[in-house]
Amino acid sequence: xxxxxxxxxxxxxxxxxAPAYAERPLQFNAPFDFKVGPTHMSxxxxxxxxxxxxxxxxxxxxxxxxxxxxxxxxxNKANAENGSLVFARYGEVYFLHKVNPxxxxxxxxxxxxxxxxxxxxxxxxxxxxxxxxxxxxSR
Numbered sequence: 001x002x003x004x005x006x007x008x009x010x011x012x013x014x015x016x017x018a019p020a021y022a023e024r025p026l027q028f029n030a031p032f033d034f035k036v037g038p039t040h041m042s043x044x045x046x047x048x049x050x051x052x053x054x055x056x057x058x059x060x061x062x063x064x065x066x067x068x069x070x071x072x073x074x075x076n077k078a079n080a081e082n083g084s085l086v087f088a089r090y091g092e093v094y095f096l097h098k099v100n101p102x103x104x105x106x107x108x109x110x111x112x113x114x115x116x117x118x119x120x121x122x123x124x125x126x127x128x129x130x131x132x133x134x135x136x137x138s139r
Contacts, residue, residue: 025049026101027061027138028085034094036067037113045138048085048099056099056108074109076100083137088116090123090130097132 025047033042036058045061051068059066083102087094095116100107112120123130 026083026085026099028135029138030135032094034087034096035113035115036096037069037110038115039065039067041065041067050108056110058096069110071099071108071110074098074107076105076107084134085137087133087135088120088130089133090116090119091126091128093119093123094133095119102137 026049027045027047029045030041030043033040035041041058041060042063042065044063047059047061049057049059051057054070054072055068056071057066057068081102083104084100085096086098086100088097095113096110098107098109120130
């Protein structure tokens with residue numbers, strides 16, 4: 001079996017698993033361009049779904065451009081009631097960092113991609129600190 005076939009079968013098996021969250025999609029308005037892993041996303045209206053345990057799918061509602069990434073469980077105490085998305089900001093570059101669903105005790109944190117690690121090193125080299133920016137959910 002070829003590597004592509006194996007990868008496709010693994011992805012299909014992952015997507016066939018029961019979702020970690022059976023709730024409706026989360027929606028938010030991003031007032032800035034950002035990255036989900038290495039994927040560039042333009043400012044706009046987005047939905048976040050959980051296609052399989054340990055993953056999130058971020059989709060632009062206008063262009064339908066989407067990115068799926070693996071996540072890890074993280075604390076959601078600060079935003080448990082209303083929910084939010086947290087972005088890591090490096091200069092003028094934003095990366096999706098964490099999804100805090102409303103009413104859930106567990107958030108989903110993205111693992112830093114190589115692209116984010118590179119931008120983080122470059123920003124630190126120029127003496128600029130990164131910071132976190134929260135965006136509230138639309139519903």
